[in-house]
Amino acid sequence: MGNPKLFRQETTLMLILILLAVSFLISPAYARENYFPDLSTQLQTGEPDGIGPFAPISVHDYPIGRAFVYGGESPDLFLGAGKWTNLSPGIYLYKYISRKNGVPVFGEPIRVQIPLGLGVSCLIYQRNKGDVFAIWKINKGFKVARYNRRKHCFVLVNKEMIDEPLDQVFLTYGAGPMTRVEFGNHAPGFIAGSRYGNLSFHTFGPGFELSRRRYVVGVDGIRLRNKTTGAAPLSYPNAEGTNCDLIVIGEGGTYYYRFTGRFDDRDQPVYANQAYLLEKNAPLSHSSLPVINTVDWDGDGDIDIVSGDSVGFVSLLENTGTTATPRFLAPVKLRAAGEIIRIRPGYYGSLQGPKEANWGYTCPTVVDWNRDGLPDIVMSDSTATHKVYINRAAPNKPELAAARELFCEGLDLHGAWRVKPGAGLLNGKMVYVLIDEDEEFHLFWKIDEQNLEDGGKLRLDGGAAISANPKNRTGGRGGRVKITLFDWDRNGRNDLLLTTHSGNSIPHPKHGIPHQAGAMVMLMLNVSKAEDIRFAPPRPLQYKGRTLYLGEHSCSAAPYPFGKDKYGMIVTIESGRFFLLPPDRISWGPPPNI
Numbered sequence: 001m002g003n004p005k006l007f008r009q010e011t012t013l014m015l016i017l018i019l020l021a022v023s024f025l026i027s028p029a030y031a032r033e034n035y036f037p038d039l040s041t042q043l044q045t046g047e048p049d050g051i052g053p054f055a056p057i058s059v060h061d062y063p064i065g066r067a068f069v070y071g072g073e074s075p076d077l078f079l080g081a082g083k084w085t086n087l088s089p090g091i092y093l094y095k096y097i098s099r100k101n102g103v104p105v106f107g108e109p110i111r112v113q114i115p116l117g118l119g120v121s122c123l124i125y126q127r128n129k130g131d132v133f134a135i136w137k138i139n140k141g142f143k144v145a146r147y148n149r150r151k152h153c154f155v156l157v158n159k160e161m162i163d164e165p166l167d168q169v170f171l172t173y174g175a176g177p178m179t180r181v182e183f184g185n186h187a188p189g190f191i192a193g194s195r196y197g198n199l200s201f202h203t204f205g206p207g208f209e210l211s212r213r214r215y216v217v218g219v220d221g222i223r224l225r226n227k228t229t230g231a232a233p234l235s236y237p238n239a240e241g242t243n244c245d246l247i248v249i250g251e252g253g254t255y256y257y258r259f260t261g262r263f264d265d266r267d268q269p270v271y272a273n274q275a276y277l278l279e280k281n282a283p284l285s286h287s288s289l290p291v292i293n294t295v296d297w298d299g300d301g302d303i304d305i306v307s308g309d310s311v312g313f314v315s316l317l318e319n320t321g322t323t324a325t326p327r328f329l330a331p332v333k334l335r336a337a338g339e340i341i342r343i344r345p346g347y348y349g350s351l352q353g354p355k356e357a358n359w360g361y362t363c364p365t366v367v368d369w370n371r372d373g374l375p376d377i378v379m380s381d382s383t384a385t386h387k388v389y390i391n392r393a394a395p396n397k398p399e400l401a402a403a404r405e406l407f408c409e410g411l412d413l414h415g416a417w418r419v420k421p422g423a424g425l426l427n428g429k430m431v432y433v434l435i436d437e438d439e440e441f442h443l444f445w446k447i448d449e450q451n452l453e454d455g456g457k458l459r460l461d462g463g464a465a466i467s468a469n470p471k472n473r474t475g476g477r478g479g480r481v482k483i484t485l486f487d488w489d490r491n492g493r494n495d496l497l498l499t500t501h502s503g504n505s506i507p508h509p510k511h512g513i514p515h516q517a518g519a520m521v522m523l524m525l526n527v528s529k530a531e532d533i534r535f536a537p538p539r540p541l542q543y544k545g546r547t548l549y550l551g552e553h554s555c556s557a558a559p560y561p562f563g564k565d566k567y568g569m570i571v572t573i574e575s576g577r578f579f580l581l582p583p584d585r586i587s588w589g590p591p592p593n594i
């Protein structure tokens with residue numbers, strides 16, 4: 001055996017050489033970047049008083065504490081915005097402003113500084129309206145920092161400074177914190193969130209044990225299920241100052257529940273149905289991973305937004321302004337046959353396993369499918385099945401019928417998951433475009449409302465099939481393209497407007513875009529000759545001359561009219577925010593080298 005020290009040096013040198021070689025092999029295109037439109041293009045809520053649904057900073061914010069920082073009637077709110085964020089991760093403080101119908105309204109956030117090396121996973125606690133502390137659980141110990149109100153930063157202090165019970169407790173099984181709730185004429189309890197939306201309720205006793213698990217129930221006597229994934233509660237005082245109401249934030253929404261003052265016969269607290277938590281001058285927002293359509297849904301002459309989301313709903317953001325000066329209201333969940341549309345894999349399972357059971361990833365496409373003059377919806381989702389919802393109502397009062405499956409040769413149509421189907425006219429006939437199980441664009445001809453005829457692969461000008469993903473990107477990692485048929489260059493033929501996940505690779509598995517560079521909006525022009533349907537390679541959407549890279553999971557886009565035959569674009573990012581890009585600031589970059 002040789003000299004061990006020399007052996008170690010040689011090994012280290014070898015490792016450095018290997019790492020260097022590998023770093024040369026990785027093309028810079030594989031590193032993800034971010035480039036978002038200016039904040040000046042971000043749409044704001046269209047509510048007349050500027051008070052709209054609370055807009056999350058990230059895909060999944062956490063309510064980490066409340067405290068009287070600004071001296072208002074009710075406490076201010078601290079939020080943790082994690083790494084899956086499109087703006088800036090960190091801890092944010094929202095000032096309490098007022099209440100609207102009993103629901104607190106918060107002001108614009110400020111980002112507060114935290115000690116170096118600590119993340120956003122902490123709890124915030126206030127001692128009798130005095131000192132505000134943040135507490136981080138680090139392995140088996142704790143770190144404690146005190147809030148400096150003048151500098152808006154947390155400064156580390158001796159952890160012995162806290163010697164009293166806290167409002168929230170850490171759970172040991174990774175389920176997130178429970179929040180302590182006071183009821184006045186009932187013993188206080190703890191409420192915990194869950195991945196699938198149940199809100200469990202415990203009281204103390206005997207001794208320091210928690211009671212048997214009970215649940216928060218609604219006014220109908222049925223257990224409440226919060227409509228988000230990974231719901232995390234924080235108790236918040238009602239208008240009388242009792243900490244009995246709940247702020248609940250998960251992926252897909254930020255909500256407020258008012259305690260009714262009642263318990264049911266199982267000693268479970270009864271809460272009023274969920275309302276949006278509110279924000280003054282709120283950015284327009286919709287759930288997480290929105291999948292949008294721009295369409296005059298209610299036939300009143302202005303463009304509205306119809307959008308899917310990651311938790312599996314389809315919502316309408318009605319425009320109460322005009323197309324030229326839009327004012328979009330809070331999202332309202334759409335119904336089919338009278339019931340709210342909700343897709344989730346549940347116990348059937350998701351391609352990405354049981355942990356994803358709550359994610360529906362609805363991808364609706366609004367199109368007049370039966371050509372009766374009323375907008376209908378065709379849709380796919382995390383189950384990768386395909387459905388149609390026909391609008392059976394009058395022009396200004398859309399009413400969707402129950403979902404019907406789409407069939408090809410008698411079997412339910414299936415493809416890659418989380419794909420927004422392209423639907424519209426090609427060669428004068430209604431078509432349906434999806435990503436097939438080879439991860440390639442596939443065309444179907446409509447026969448009737450429910451039946452399709454296989455039209456084969458969509459093809460590039462040169463005849464090659466159009467790939468959506470790298471070869472190794474299939475199953476749960478595959479699919480994910482959002483397809484819109486729209487005549488962008490106004491030559492009378494529908495083009496393909498696409499949005500992607502960061503990992504898609506269009507039109508070639510190896511040489512496509514974005515190929516990990518960041519979620520993208522792209523255009524494939526229709527270059528068909530006669531009956532032969534062909535598309536040019538994709539060109540990425542640019543904003544002020546630079547390609548937009550819109551995060552990791554998802555983005556979506558829809559054309560938006562700016563005067564006669566002139567279009568800009570509404571673009572959304574994964575945290576659910578909207579940007580309205582005027583035509584003079586957008587262009588299309590060069591296609592990839594294929």
Ligand SMILES: [Ca+2]
Binds near residue numbers: 295296304
């Ligand atoms: Ca409208």
Ligand SMILES: [Ca+2]
Binds near residue numbers: 369370372374391
């Ligand atoms: Ca129709």
Ligand SMILES: [Ca+2]
Binds near residue numbers: 487488
């Ligand atoms: Ca065209």
